[in-house]
Amino acid sequence: MGSAPAAAVGEIRRAQRADGPAAVLGIGTANPPTCMAQDDYPDYYFRVTNSEHLTDLKAKLTRICKKSGIKQRFMHLTEDLLAANPDFTDRTSASLDARVDIASAAVPELAASAAAKAIADWGRPATEITHLIFSTYSGARAPSADRRLASLLGLSPTVSRTMLNLHGCYGGGRSLQLAKELAENNRGARVLVACSEITLIAFYGPEDGCLDNILGQALFGDGSGAVIVGADPVGPVERPLFEMAFASQTTIPGSEDDISMEINKGGMEYHISNKVPRLIGGSVERCLIDAFDALGVSAKWNDLFWAIHPGGRAILDHIEEVLSLDDGKLAASRHVLSEFGNMSGTTVIFVLDELRRRRVAKLESEAPEWGVVMAFGPGITIETMVLHTPAGSLEGN
Numbered sequence: 001m002g003s004a005p006a007a008a009v010g011e012i013r014r015a016q017r018a019d020g021p022a023a024v025l026g027i028g029t030a031n032p033p034t035c036m037a038q039d040d041y042p043d044y045y046f047r048v049t050n051s052e053h054l055t056d057l058k059a060k061l062t063r064i065c066k067k068s069g070i071k072q073r074f075m076h077l078t079e080d081l082l083a084a085n086p087d088f089t090d091r092t093s094a095s096l097d098a099r100v101d102i103a104s105a106a107v108p109e110l111a112a113s114a115a116a117k118a119i120a121d122w123g124r125p126a127t128e129i130t131h132l133i134f135s136t137y138s139g140a141r142a143p144s145a146d147r148r149l150a151s152l153l154g155l156s157p158t159v160s161r162t163m164l165n166l167h168g169c170y171g172g173g174r175s176l177q178l179a180k181e182l183a184e185n186n187r188g189a190r191v192l193v194a195c196s197e198i199t200l201i202a203f204y205g206p207e208d209g210c211l212d213n214i215l216g217q218a219l220f221g222d223g224s225g226a227v228i229v230g231a232d233p234v235g236p237v238e239r240p241l242f243e244m245a246f247a248s249q250t251t252i253p254g255s256e257d258d259i260s261m262e263i264n265k266g267g268m269e270y271h272i273s274n275k276v277p278r279l280i281g282g283s284v285e286r287c288l289i290d291a292f293d294a295l296g297v298s299a300k301w302n303d304l305f306w307a308i309h310p311g312g313r314a315i316l317d318h319i320e321e322v323l324s325l326d327d328g329k330l331a332a333s334r335h336v337l338s339e340f341g342n343m344s345g346t347t348v349i350f351v352l353d354e355l356r357r358r359r360v361a362k363l364e365s366e367a368p369e370w371g372v373v374m375a376f377g378p379g380i381t382i383e384t385m386v387l388h389t390p391a392g393s394l395e396g397n
């Protein structure tokens with residue numbers, strides 16, 4: 001085969017690329033059926049882990065729960081499931097195999113519920129999805145949850161799959177950024193992003209000196225979020241809900257020990273230092289300035305809409321303070337935190353869905369054209385994406 005002239009290769013490349021920006025074309029979310037009221041959680045947790053004697057830790061969990069800004073969370077791990085797997089309460093027991101068995105089925109199944117809703121919202125058949133990005137912290141097998149999800153949804157055998165493991169709370173932000181790259185670089189691509197997190201992999205009983213676990217027990221919940229991303233929407237079926245105008249990732253120097261996750265024989269252990277709200281709060285404005293400078297768009301923070309990962313109430317408070325945001329600017333994030341807790345990488349998808357819901361229900365007095373998604377996780381990594389809403393794309397649904 002002869003080599004194509006350089007000009008021809010350039011033309012082929014241009015033809016392969018989309019014309020317009022990637023956009024969110026559909027969103028869906030799902031949670032397991034069991035809902036736990038935050039006020040009841042300390043009693044429940046210390047009872048099912050046979051730890052009532054650790055009264056100081058229970059009092060601490062109660063204090064954190066009260067300050068968490070969380071009203072309720074959903075959980076796959078029920079009391080019955082725990083009764084069938086009593087060693088899940090013991091961090092030192094070799095329970096990883098049993099946890100992975102359960103998660104390998106439950107994580108893609110929950111993702112399938114969310115994805116089915118996103119596909120219905122998008123309006124085209126699942127077989128027209130060309131790429132799949134799946135993010136979870138529960139993955140420990142291959143073929144993994146992406147392969148299973150593709151089967152559950154009946155995706156085409158030519159769907160191009162990417163699996164993101166252990167990105168923690170920035171998994172949703174990373175997936176959306178990769179989806180943007182895929183959609184803009186492959187004309188006609190329709191990318192399904194699926195994030196699915198169940199805390200079962202990291203559930204164990206309280207221990208003296210192990211305060212990360214107490215914090216996590218107060219914060220994390222289970223959920224799955226799915227998004228369809230594509231460029232050059234084909235009307236009237238496809239509507240761009242949020243156009244993806246710019247995306248970046250930043251690592252906070254010297255912070256690698258401040259959020260960490262590790263899979264051990266007894267499940268996943270994590271560390272979340274109490275510096276996290278301050279570290280994130282101290283870094284977000286730089287990320288935002290760089291993003292809007294790169295776009296050439298001048299932005300006043302209070303003129304934007306906000307989809308911030310609600311990692312914890314204090315993180316939202318710090319961001320609100322450093323950016324001098326008006327009351328209510330982070331309402332979508334606070335609402336999701338309150339109703340679902342921190343569902344790790346999945347959470348930003350819930351926040352986007354909540355933003356859309358608030359727009360459609362006209363809950364906000366203003367409907368800014370430009371907005372931002374930010375997610376944070378181990379690294380500490382900050383994912384920033386600038387969004388644009390085409391006129392009427394949200395209000396008219």
Ligand SMILES: CC(C)(COP(=O)(O)OP(=O)(O)OC[C@H]1O[C@@H](n2cnc3c(N)ncnc32)[C@H](O)[C@@H]1OP(=O)(O)O)[C@@H](O)C(=O)NCCC(=O)NCCSC(=O)CC(=O)O
Pocket residue numbers: 060063064067068069167168169170211212215219259272273274275276277310311312313314315342344376377378
């Ligand atoms: C935990 C809080 C709700 C507590 O609220 P306040 O800070 O207002 O209240 P407070 O200062 O009185 O603290 C209440 C109690 O919480 C404890 N506390 C606070 N931060 C803690 C931490 N990181 N680890 C363990 N304990 C912690 C305090 O010591 C205190 O204990 P005592 O009462 O005994 O004095 C809040 O600090 C918060 O939202 N923190 C952010 C949580 C966080 O980092 N989330 C990110 C998760 S990781 C993530 O999202 C990414 C990922 O997983 O990848």
